[in-house]
Amino acid sequence: KAGVTQTPRYLIKTRGQQVTLSCSPISGHRSVSWYQQTPGQGLQFLFEYFSETQRNKGNFPGRFSGRQFSNSRSEMNVSTLELGDSALYLCASSLTPGLAGGPDTQYFGPGTRLTVL
């Protein structure tokens, strides 16, 4: 099976612009999660989608949004970019829907490196 793919791999934007990142999960996986990784804050959860529904969102401003399509592919959007949004954005998919006991193995994509100038 193909792994999780993310596009683009690298992106350079300027402050005030917006950006859309894409993630294709492993075939058959319906849960997609997004994480932001920065040197200062580490890995932080952004949001999770299952069956086109956002089920959970991390502590990020409303400039960060996402969606999931019927084929489980997901996109995240960041509007009005700030310098602090520079980060590695990781997408992960999992087979189990993440019930009260939490998700089992999450499979991560290679990430999108976003640089905001």
Add this chain to the structure above:
Amino acid sequence: SQQGEEDPQALSIQEGENATMNCSYKTSINNLQWYRQNSGRGLVHLILIRSNEREKHSGRLRVTLDTSKKSSSLLITASRAADTASYFCATPDYNKLIFGAGTRLAVHP
């Protein structure tokens, strides 16, 4: 907020030596997972240990879990230069994982 906290933050060893990383967490968990990240790349799942397990092996990896102390350890035996990476523990919180700050492991030839 970070649930898992790894110790040490950085570890430097020679090839062939063993590397031990520790993780502490705060709340009750269903399972604990370890991931590896090579420089600036995606995370690779290494091993998952459930709350009713005390020890688990996978190749050169050995993970222990002590739920009474809310801690876990990852042991890499006979390390290789290719093991150079950052290692993270992660605990589930409903439908997301909460990661620790990670341990940076450098294995020198």
